[in-house]
Amino acid sequence: MRALVIEDDPRIASTMAAALAAAGFAVTGETDGEEAWFRGSTEPFDVIVLDLGLPQLDGMTLLKRWRQEGMTRPVIIVTARGHWAERVDGIEAGADDYIVKPFRPEELVARVRAVLRRSSGLASPRIEVGDLVIDTRMQQVLRGGVPLGLTPKEYSLLSYLAHNQGRVVSQLELTEHLYAQDFERDSNSIEVLVGRVRRRVGGQIIKTRRGFGYYVEGPGA
Structure with missing residues (x-):
């Protein structure tokens, strides 16, 4: 998934970006409010981490x-x-969460995962897909309690589809949400990645709707 980190303090921005990247996110950074507004409005990020004290356009106005x-x-x-x-002003303006500095990077990652689960209608950090369990805290996919050993990108693909259970996701959307904007992608990179994941987890987990994209079935399907 893609995260936009908007922070004008280089040290704090670097710490947040490193923590999110280690948690499997493709991270883009911005330090200027006006530039951040344009990028956040035109690119398909899954979550935005926003500082309030920004040059050009302050964070509250931006939100x-x-x-x-x-x-x-x-x-x-x-x-x-x-x-x-x-804090009340921030939540009332439309923020989904509010973290006060200083904070631990682990707290940021946990809160980002929590708001993403809520936005997908998921309550638990363990997502069930068929006979698999996706543990979003440990970044693992398990079958019968045994980790399947997916690579970070394979995990990201299955996790994104699981957060969108029951919805067909196009190859373009997967590309935009799994890779940073400046990453040079092969035209069939998603097709190759899906094939690898299917070999790891079984061919019936990720389904294809020809001409439209890929999906995993929702609960009770």
Whole structure:
């Protein structure tokens, strides 16, 4: 999944980006509010991590502008402003969560995963797909309690489809959400990746709707 980290402090931005990358996210960074607004409005990020004290356009104004434009993807505010009234303002403006600096990178990752689960209608960090369990905390796919040993990109593919259970996902969407924007992708990279995952987990887990894309069945299907 793709994450946009908007933070003008290089040290903090680097720490957040490294933590999210280690958790399997393709991370893009921005330090300027105006540039961040354009990027967040035009690229398909799954989650946005937003500082409030930004040059050109402050984070609160940026968030309100996105919500007024109808942008619904999860946004987590990360800021040194910790007064309860500021937290309320952030949530009321449309933030899905609010983290006060300083914080542990592990907390950021846990909160990002939580808002993504909620946005997909999932309550548990363990997602069941057929006879598989996807453990989003450990970044593992298990069958009968035994890890299947997927690579990070294979895990990311199956995890993205699981977060969108019951919906057909096109190859273009998968490409946009699994790879950073500047990554040079082969035209059939998703098809190859799907084939590898099917060999690892069994051919019936990921289904194809020809001409449209791939999907995994939702609960009770």
